[in-house]
Amino acid sequence: MVAVEVVKVADELKNTYDVVVIGGGAAGLSGALMLARSRRSVVVIDAGAPRNAPASGVHGLLARDGIPPAELVARGRAEVRGYGGQVVSGEVDAVTREESTREESGGFQVALADGRTVRARRLLLATGLVDELPDIPGLRSRWGRDVLHCPYCHGWEVRDQAIGVVGSGPLSVHQALLFRQWSDDVTFFPHTLPSPSGEEAEQLAARGIRVVDGEVASLEIVEDRLVGVRLGDGGVVEREALAVAPRMVAHAGLLARLGLRPVEHPSGGGEHIPSDATGRTEVSGVWVAGNVTDLAAQVGSAAAAGATAAAHINADLIAEETRQAVAARARGEMPFSPELESRVCEAVLGSRRHGL
Known part of the structure; x- marks a missing residue:
């Protein structure tokens, strides 16, 4: 087995990330883990109010059946941080869109309730739902x-x-x-x-x-x-x-400014944010995973959905970066090379992205 050298990062918000994950349950942490392992800069912003907190254990989760919900979250946070991802406590108040350019999709400004703001190139919403009893x-x-x-x-x-x-x-x-x-x-x-x-x-x-x-x-x-x-x-x-x-309603009001609002679920059991099989929503650059889109998702399926969405987010970013590289080459700028990518990424993200 090949040993993996992991990198720990201080949990202080930076100005810009490849991906901001909103929600730190199974779906959000699984997505963040996949992105961190893909050498993406990623932060999970978690309000710390998991739906399954009252339960004594998580059941039906292979190899972790019965694990207390708080322990599962703690393990997930440690794994994300171990690969250089961040997990920050906070409540997101609103998300707004930035203007796009010909070569780059518009990013997002994520505003927290405590006044902090951060920029994201892509968003993964994994805020779960509210049970109306x-x-x-x-x-x-x-x-x-x-x-x-x-x-x-x-x-x-x-x-x-x-x-x-x-x-x-x-x-x-x-x-x-x-x-x-x-x-x-x-x-x-x-x-x-x-x-x-x-x-x-x-x-x-x-x-x-x-x-x-x-x-x-x-x-x-x-x-x-x-x-x-x-x-x-x-x-x-x-x-x-x-x-x-219960009537299950997606916790997604923070996306209202993007025009993305919950709609009635086909089952009649509540409201959700619609998405395709990868978690992509109708708003470019925004993915969803877990109960915010799938009302019936258990912990295992929510985690799987987070990983799937993350893989497609990474592919979407790669496509954008490739367009930028092609455009730069057409302008006669320095052709793409691993060395050039390393220098650019170090300037933006720090040397941890390349393990230097």
């Missing part, structure tokens, strides 16, 4: 513990328990059918939705899922454990875990 007392405080949403993330941990599913949107019956895979004791609470009828009612009955009508008023908690669901009529249905499908 039903307004049921006690629900938010149990989120990620015994109030869940994804059976693939948490189903094993609540297997064979008494599970309740609260109706909250168009995917709620589907969610109840999913959780039936992990327990034969599943109760569906339509809550404020109409009681299931027709094909949905038949499906629930066929799988032995009980339907209890009536609005959910609150959760019953004893010694920091969910023990039941209290209905509006005062009745309590004993439950050990509760599933709810």
Whole structure:
């Protein structure tokens, strides 16, 4: 095995980067790692509010199943920094476009809430999403513990328990059918939705899922454990875990000045930023990865999407740099050479980019 010499860089914002990654979860850090290994100058700006922070562990992630979310982020940050990338704490307030030239795409000015600004040639947005939960007392405080949403993330941990599913949107019956895979004791609470009828009612009955009508008023908690669901009529249905499908809304308001706004997801489960398979958006120079574009992405798929987007960002930068080199050669300037590239990059980025 060939040893890799890594370079550590102080986490102070410079004026300009090849790529600014906004969001330091699995998608953002994976993208930054790929870019740093591609010898790109890259900084991750992270507000430090991960969606999965309440969860005890990340599940379904090969070779890291059950790892605490904070530990996964810490490992990812260390790997990015080890290759010369930066991770800086901060909240991005707005992003604006710079003018483009014939040979160079317009860059971006990234403004942080604390007044700092930085320039980026390309952007990778990996800010995730916001879970909008039903307004049921006690629900938010149990989120990620015994109030869940994804059976693939948490189903094993609540297997064979008494599970309740609260109706909250168009995917709620589907969610109840999913959780039936992990327990034969599943109760569906339509809550404020109409009681299931027709094909949905038949499906629930066929799988032995009980339907209890009536609005959910609150959760019953004893010694920091969910023990039941209290209905509006005062009745309590004993439950050990509760599933709810939140409305998921992309956290992307900071891109409004670029004309890039969330739109309704085809699933009806919330709003996302549309992109192609590589993460490229309709705004030139902006890529997205993770839950900001794919509402259902788990940690592993979000990380993969970040790496994919990063590879295409690097290819896009190479294409631009090649156009610049061709234009310079046509003007009779010094032809391209590794030595020339090294001198130019040292002037802009410092000698670390070439390992000197």
